[in-house]
Amino acid sequence: MRLFRLLVILKVALRFGLDEFLLEHERVRGIRTAINRILFWRRLEAPRAVRLRMALETLGPIFVKFGQVLSTRRDLLPADIADELARLQDRVPPFPSERVLETLERVYRVPVERVFAEFDATPVASASVAQVHFATLKDGTAAAVKVLRPGIEAVIRHDLSLLYSGAALVEWLWREGKRLKPREVVAEFEKHLTDELDLMREAANASQLRRNFAGSALLRVPEVYWDYCATEVMVMERMTGTPISQVAVLREKGIDIPRLARQGVEIFFTQVLRDGFFHADMHPGNIFVDASGHYIALDFGIMGTLTDRDKNYLAQNFLAFFRRDYRRVAQAHLDAGWVPKETRLDEFESAIRAVCEPIFDKPLKEIYFGKVLLRLFQTSRRFNVEIQPQLVLLQKTLLNIEGLGRQLDPDLDLWRTAKPFLERWMSDQLGWRAFVRQLQEEAPEWVRTLPQIPRLVHRALSQEPDRPVASRWQEVTAAQRLQIKLLGAVVALLALVAAVELYRLLV
Secondary structure, three states, X not given: OHHHHHHHHHHHHHHOOOHHHHOOOHHHXXXXXXXXXXXXXXXXXXXXXXXXXXXXXXXXXHHHHHHHHHHOOOOOOOHHHXXXXXXXXXXXXXXXXXHHHHHHHHHXXXXXXXXXXXXXXXXXXXXXXXXXXXXXXXXXXXXXXXXXXXXXXXXXXXXXXXXXXXXXXXXXXXXXXXXXXXXXXXXXXXXXXXXXXXXXXXXXXXXXXXHHOOOOOOEEXXXXXXXHOOOOEEEEEOOOOEEOOOHXXXXXXXXXXXXXXXXXXXXXXXXXXXXXXXXXXXOHHHEEEOOOOOEEEOOOOOEEEOOHHHHHHHHHHHHHHHOOOHHHHHHHHHHHOOOOOOOOHHHHHHHHHHHHHHHOOOOHHHOOHHHHHHHHHHHHHHOOOOOOHHHHHHHHHHHHHHHHHHHXXXXXXXXXXXXXHHHHHHXXXXXXXXXXXXXXXXXXXXXXXXXXXXXXXXXXXXXXXXXXXXHHHHHHHHHHHHHHHHHHHHHHHHHHXXXXXXXXXXX
């Protein structure tokens, strides 16, 4: 099977002239010359980037999805290829309705009509690994049913093995290949594809995102109907709205478009900085707007997560960028260990300033993050900055946000919109609120640990019975004094927490 798939890939690669990419290195240039002589009838009139996109579309949904992810790695690709791959659409032909019914009956072990009051066998959406059908539950609830593509796991497994081989080839042929970590990019792609193959995991993602925005007017997330969910099937609340790409229709419905654009920015930073859990596939097909002007999120197969360290790093960098504090940006990279310790801070600061300064005080329609990212990556090569694979999805999401913002309101001032949110978030993380929150989190542990100190001291002294009594008594006395001080500090801190809580209640 793998050999047959490899032959298909080689056939498509030769048809679209992809040997131009793999065999341009001087080590293997002779092989390319031989291929051109053998395939003398081949005519390659389209630009190389267009041919690459067409080849990925021909190879199927997994290669299309990988092309989408790869389009965000402008550190790895020339600008013309990255721009063309960004045009890839995640739309593939649906699989037959008979296969859908077979999957549902295998999962539920009863005929479909005994599970749903109504089930529409015609899909309303079809993507790389699954497709969606409308249904009505027995109690009359309108639902959306997502069904995994049959046999998709085997296809993904074979294609991923070939992608790993290609990544190893990139590292061998390209001088900077190892620094750019192509195999780690494929591994990140594999991780998220694996997650998408388990619709129970996607259902859990949707449930978590819904809980994060419970009571918020910013974002609506469908409810998951857990009794109907399985690895191959996900059933959720049916959401109705207008695709966010249909701006003219939204205007006709009286939606405040500039406000919608600003809310999109706030949703992005709320997910990233507050929750560290964000929707990482925010292309227009997955974002709708309801009649009240609220965002609706769909398709939760690809979600990004960030550690507290990642969030703090990003917040400091975003805020430093908005304040044009390029020295702080350079220092943050040094502190994170992403640039060599011997890097001169003033030179790194100057290089960042040359990239970022021209984009400030401009509306969104005059700012192209793709070009900015390209220049930043060129700078990263010069200073040997290590690419962080865990931030690839965040970069992809940021580019999606740019596209949405440009569609909605080309005059959106991204900096002015984001800066107050970032400053408020930094205050919550580093100000007195963060101090009180940390006290509340740590106080129970302190209260539990302090009574154990006498027993721990006694155990330590009993392990050295031959030491002079006076020496051990001095240590016990010192330990008791320390315990009293610690207890006093805890009481004072608890009193402070209580006072703050009382103040909040009164205010």
